[in-house]
Amino acid sequence: MQRLSFFLSGIVALGAAGYSADTLPRPDPAFQGKIDPSRDKSSPDWPQRTSARNGAPSVVLILLDDMGFGATATFGGPVPTPALDQFAKSGLRYNRFHVNSLCSPTRAALLSGRNDHEIGTVVEGSSGYPGYNSIWPKSAVFIAEVLKQNGYSTAAFGKWHNTPVWETNPAGPFVKDGRVTYEVNAFGNRAGTIIASEPLAGGKARIVLDFDPDQASLQKDPLPNRSVGPGVARLTVNGKPAGEAAIANFGGFYGETLDIGSDLGSPVSPAYDSPFAFTGHIETVTLELR
């Protein structure tokens, strides 16, 4: 049976030091030169880094999201996928490959080479058991760490979905590229109203919702029921509906962006109406004009 763990084993074997028993990070190497008070009588030695095996290939891992076996033309489906065809033509098609039937478990298994319950995902559906708490154990190192410490540069793009929801802190405010971000202070649970601290100029509004990841409240209730939706987020301007956006059925709202798609008059005091039920605490709502 072909499973995800192939990936980790295959990549490590291709790229780096293989399976040699090793401890990462490696301790600093011992000095092999000679030391004397006089420089002339000393001989230098430099701590060497582990570099990738000579000719080690670069590795690109592409993972698509929510796609069935029969979708792509490459595997007989109706949707033309010429780029994938190209890969398959000059490579191999594996037709008995399996994933975990859900996103974050698949990702955890893929990156770690271990079964998903050893990592403890699903992220939003976590509960206080070792197989489910979404706290990636330090004992399950993942591919990037191993390759990085074997001479690779590593980068990840796109969806991650393997960080406990209370650790994905909001990164805002975002003030860059000429965009103006208005920050509005917290309002309480459930439906609420926010008042912008400055008049908003005209433009398209974007609303960013963040839960309060304060560790203290998580201590009391480490995993409040964050399953919400489906629902609708509404932007109200001067008491009149100014736009709305559907919220899909999902768990956390960390940094979730809702495009309201409304033109705001100027100046306005926007209000945010949140009719859907949730028990988390919203700390800030950011209105970003674009």
Next chain:
Amino acid sequence: MRNKSVLKALTSTLLIATSAILSLHAQQTQPYQGVVGRTLAQSKEWWPEPVKAPAGAPNVVWVLLDDVGFGAAATFGGLIQTPTFDTLANNGLRYTNFHTTAICAPTRAALLTGRNSASVHMSGFAHTILSAGFPGWDGRIPSSAGTIAEILRENGYNTFAVGKYGVTPDEDATDAGPFDRWPTGKGFDHFFGFLGSQTDQYKPDLVEDQAHARPDGRHFSDQITDKAISYVDRQKKAAPNRPFFLYYAPAATHAPHQVDQYWSDQYKGKFDKGWDAYREEVFERQKKLGLIPADAILPDRNPDIKAWDQLSTGEKRLYARFMEVYAGYLTYTDFEVGRLINHLKEINQLDNTLVFIMIGDNGASKEGTLNGDIDRPLLGKNLSEEENITYNLNKIGEIGTSAATEGNYPLGWAQAANTPFKFWKTDANSEGGTHNPLIVFYPKGIKDKGGIRTQYSHVIDILPTTLDLVGVKVPEQIKGIKQAAIEGTSLAYSIDDAKAPSRHTLQYYYIFGSRSIYHDGWKAELAYPNSMITGNAQSNRPFDENAWELYNLNEDYTERIDLAKKYPEKLAELKALFEDQAQSHNLYPYITWDDVMNGRIHRTKDSKSFVDAIKDLGKGDSSQ
């Protein structure tokens, strides 16, 4: 499935070893305390306790300025206004006997690790031409010397660094890394600044986290302050109860001295009386403020420095302008620190913040040479003094502007900025190189507000002091790597006790030939004359390894009376102690400026001459 078990078997050694020694990660070491049954109904949930800082642990801010002498800031008697430092010192403590290593990278490495620079491989720099393949010299801080950021992060702090870093090897400072010796690899959640030693204030060689970034044209100090504030705000918004550690290290007041005219204009005419008058006035102020002993005597001018009265009118005009710009540059730096401090006050964090202000990572710089420098590289064409003065006078309007890419004041002013001490940055033999002001501000932890502390202290003491005051222990291991002992001495004992005897009683110093050893008030020292650094070929004296001097700092605070001939046994005892320290801290072999300039260290097939290589140090400036 067979493949899976093979994988497990093959990697288990690695993984078990890794997990067993992660003693810092509380999450991983707590045994599971819930009940796991077959169904949810038969089970009981349990969550590991998240890593948290000690209850009420304060935020920590370390401010480290660059190239500022003891007698520059008004807070320590100087004639350059530093109102933010005044306020912090008047509500905190002035430490008047604090020391650095006499040059930048060794000070920074020692500060971040709480260990001596040689012990953490940074006797020189992390620059290719200033490092050598020996444990004390390779410029690669070992993982057995964890930094303050690694320790605090693993104890529930967010960790931020902005400004100059200065201890990443040149070879690693590219966008390909590796990044383990970048700030983010040494425990900082975020970094915004530059990795090298010197950078243009308006076109800095900017890095954000793990990639080079484009500067926006504002002054570097302005940018890093904004970034520091945004790091703090973002953290407090997400986790209001979690403390942060911020390492704020502006490029100021290192060369190039560049600052908006608004700041330098405030000093118009203020330095026309010259550097001799400055020294005398500052010396009296320092006595009046109780910062130096009442019986201290101001040493004579350093050799090669002319009396101000003997300078030509043109020289006076030129040099006074250099100092106006320098003073504006320092006052502006104080202003930026003030923006940060005021912000912490506005968000109600200042009362629970522990602030260390180190005014200089070494004494005032002598890289400005005898006549000051506007845009001539350190090792540019050797002009005579007269040519140099004419050249600078023709460009006097450019001093302090963005065109002053190498802006630095002349040696006479650097000496004055080191009042009451002799000599300069890089002179590890002299207090002028190593003696810097330290302010500790901690509203909830300091009762004697505005007090003065005279205990001998060194930059390696800041880490253990910090950990002591926030209630965090030094870990035995970090990421499985056994940690070497901290070599600094916590100053916590002196916070409430002005009269406590010094606990840091022994300290060696060594920078490329110049060296000294301090022990219980006595100090033996050996200078290493070097024309490259003074920029004055005429003053080049040969190095004499027997020219040790001996001073009793308890009676002779400013190192005026050499007792080497009077007490040869004392000198011999201290010299032996120095050898002992050198050996035990991996300082051997003794590498000197001559070795550096003649390319006797770090030779590779691509080795460039020293002159060519040093030009590369600032190349980031032009690549933007």
